[in-house]
Amino acid sequence: MQITGAQLIIECLIEQGVDRVFGYPGGQVIPLYDALYMNRDRIKHILTAHEQGASHAADGYARSSGKVGVCIATSGPGATNLVTGLATAYMDSSPVVAITGNVPVTLLGRDSFQEVDITGVTMPITKHNYIVKDKNELAATLREAFKIAKEGRPGPVLVDIPKNIQQDLIEYERVEIEPVKRSTSRLRDDDIEKAINLISLSERPMCYIGGGVIRSDASAELVEFIDRIDAPVCSSLMALGAVPSFNPRFTGMVGMHGTKVSNLMVNSCDLLIVIGARFSDRVISKGSTFATQARILQLDIDPAEFDKNIISDSHVVGDIKEILTILNSRLEKREHKDWMDRVQDAKRRFPMKVTLESKRPREILKALDDVLSTEKDAFVATEVGQHQMWAAQYLKHNKPRHFLTSGGLGTMGFGTGAAIGAQIANPEARVVNVAGDGSFRMNCNELATIARYKLPVVILVFNNHCLGMVRQWQNLFFQKHYSETTLDTPLDWVMLANAYGVKGMRLKADDDAEAILKSAFELNEGVVVDCEIPIDDKVLPMVAPGASINDMMGFIDNEGN
Structure with missing residues (x-):
């Protein structure tokens, strides 16, 4: 059976059990998006606000489900916008397959419009990557990409497909995909x-x-x-x-x-x-x-x-x-x-008790724990910074794959995309993104995705009007030189959320956190909660950089020693 390369991509995705993909269209993937349109009853496409959001969503989908996450972008800036998400997945061993378009093979290497060597760019941050120049290798390449993403230590794989390969007619025969076996070949x-x-x-x-x-x-x-x-x-x-x-x-x-x-x-x-x-x-x-x-x-x-x-x-x-x-x-x-x-x-x-410098964040997270305890299933994603460490320290973590955070790369902007991916993968579960106001600035455009698909993702913005973790280091190790870490722009998160069609709520310093969070969850829709916290609350205990892990500051000793 002969079908177009674009249709073949769809068939290969279906072979792999893929029914959800995340992406953003552009000139060099129009044939693929036409095939997605023609197969919209077989594969659901989630349109994100930015390609980076698509890569993080595919990652969150993978981490929360154990399946391979798939994202799609066009050539040039579309492809390069995936880079941070691929690096995030690579550092944390998350199985993601990224499909990018490129200019036709005859125009490669000629500085064509929106051409970039994305395989060269992503070589250090993927398990493997490919550019398909022979249409007869497309199916085998896609199948191998999924196998590599899943087998051994998981990780991201990129497949770059020139536009003419998507348009050419290609002979296709369906293949039954065998499950990837666990790695035992080197087990002695x-x-x-x-x-x-x-x-x-x-x-x-x-x-x-x-x-x-x-x-x-x-x-x-x-x-x-x-x-x-x-x-x-x-x-x-x-x-x-x-x-x-x-x-x-x-x-x-x-x-x-x-x-x-x-x-x-x-x-x-x-x-x-x-x-x-x-x-x-x-x-x-x-x-x-x-x-x-x-x-x-x-x-x-x-x-x-x-x-x-x-x-x-x-x-x-x-x-x-x-x-x-x-x-x-x-x-x-x-x-x-x-x-x-x-x-x-x-x-x-040495209990993990709250210090005075993290009392309010602990109160909010305790309230979140209490509210989530009534849910059948709940996932927590985070951005990166103080709020991330507080969530790690103070929330109860009782199931694998339910705490989604960027560890190796420390990617500010990861959490909202990851929460979207987790919600798509687990539609009956509650999904929360614990964010900081600094990180949320980097991906708040994905509120458009939450609104578009009516996703009941709740986002807690720990708002201290600064880049909290950097400020903490400036406070402790750089003589309180708060260089460019104060976020004093008059930004109203509630109004911004409302502008996107998402409910905005405020949690002020003296408000009952559990009551407000409970009301946010009862709405069963996308909600942004602006959580006011003190500017100099710190993540403690802490080991100073270069010190022994024995030498911790800010811990509580019940015996007072």
């Missing part, structure tokens, strides 16, 4: 035995988990593992929800804005088992003082992460779910009563 029994030996010899084991646990859907296996070896567990930002917050073994985040308990236990354990985590600088801080009493056992799907930032004593390469399943089947149940008593004592002594 010798490595498993070394891991079992290290765990068996340990008296003070500690687990440090990262986003790889969630990406491999290994939360159940992880909980069984920590129970089996009788160990506490701390988390990177990306792994929040992999172990429920209420689990007594969970000590909270580790690192710069982690808990005192997590940081203390990492530096007190005799074995640190690192599971799907990459030793980010925001976790280890001063590497020479990190986990100095411990042997390091690292479990990861990507061998490039071994010995990159911290040297490990042993490692196992493979899919986290598969590794933990094997370990759980072979390990004898252990007991470390003295060690676990020590952990519980530290949790009592």
